[in-house]
Amino acid sequence: MPVEKLSDKVILKSPKGATAEILHYGATIISWKTSGGLISGGTEHLFVSSKAALDGSKPVRGGIPVVFPCFGPPEHPEHSKLAQHGFARNETWTFDSVVMDNETGVSVRLLLKPSSAVKSIYSKDFELAYVVTLAENQLSTDLHVTNPSTTDSLEFQALLHTYLRAPSKAVTISPLNGLTYINKVKGGAKEVEKREAVDVKQFTDSVYEDAPSKVSVIWPGGGVEVKMTEFKTLTVWNPQAEAGSKIGDMEENGWEHFVCVEPGYVRGFKKLEPGSRWIGQQVLTLV
Template sequence: MYHFQQVYLYGAQVTSWKNEHREELLFVSSKAVFKPPKAIRGGIPLCFPQFGSQGSLEQHGFARNRFWTTDLDPPQLAISSSNKAFVDLILKPSEEDAKIWPHRYEFCLRVSLGARGELMLTSRIRNTNTDGKPFTFTFAYHTYFAVTDISSVVNKVYLSTPTKIAILDHERKRTYELRKDGLPDAVVWNPWDKNAKAIPDFGYDEYKRMLCVEAACVEKPITLRPGEEWKGRQELSTVPSSYCSGQLDPLKLLKGG
């Protein structure tokens, strides 16, 4: 079975995830910029230390437009004891970042690919402050899914959502399964025509072929005391579906029926 993923050190961002038919499952804009200061438009950007726009921090925080590091040189996938291919990426505060968010932390992201092609992202964020101060943050995996029809989508933040979410692509008879841990909320977003035209790194009419469904923690911010660690995880997979012929029950699907 052929599966493929691509991860950039810039933003620790997954920009490609393909199935056994070599079909791309993530959306990346044709006008995406892959260098500072803009975040990459598509794939799976990381929103940290905030989701949205508040205070002096840039929108969705700075993790998605910083260069991350890895212990391997050159960066490469390793194999875990469970036969998963993975790469570990690390973000630590710079002097410039400390001016806008005065905290010490270590953000470790593991991106792994399972034997059946499932894509897993596991984030561990630790408070490494030496001044005894806690810090608070919000977080989201800003996942851009490649879809064929967004006509029935509604933008919304959903609070206290189930740990399993199904995204149904009627035309391709494909269902994305999103499973999340440590992330109680979910956000659904599409810019639609007017907003898409105002986004310079978004191609013409591309909004019709993407949908962001984000595993998130936005309602109740996470607070860590020095030495404490938070873990948030999402797993993405796909299954064939016959929804367009009215035979698929999404709830039954996610229960394994």
């Protein structure tokens, strides 16, 4: 079966042997594997901490969590009651439908609408749809944000907090040279990137403005191309030991095994007029 629906998650299986697992909780993708030849069970391309909670008790440390409607501590007055990174990653999403099932791959849609818990802290109406598409060497994630109101605009931030499994001491991201970025390690200072290839050998938390539509994440023996549509920023994060050792659900030395490359819209707010829809897309392709 190309789509296996379980009580807590959905498992996608492509005709070429790739698999993906999506939790109902947070619509968080916790696994993306491709057939690995001699590697039993395939090759995993996402990092999930061995200490991550997968039971819905807290947001997952790893995979691809969905961030909405705010990134980081809330800044917008309408988000004042929200926790860091909003609520999408710790709400239970509903399986909607199989969008595609053919020889090229398989795709499903999950939905999120305001729950009673969300309504108690957030007054705006919204509809989220998350379309996940799995192909032989590719994983696509499309976040649809709809403003169903007939009178009020909707202002939000959105981001896909992608943890790519990679050796952090050897990985590089490019092209980011010449872009202005917010260096959150230095208290939010604005800087201009001068490196041809960005590394995360030290504690890194950088939000690049006017992000390119495509970046390459490369390491010895592997790599992933990250394409973005309608996402205007790219966050690169790795805590290294300096900050990683203080994260309770981070496995020992876990920061050595991933880099977060996060397409988003997190500088300012996207404004949706009544009845409008916005779609942000991320496409991960093995290289």
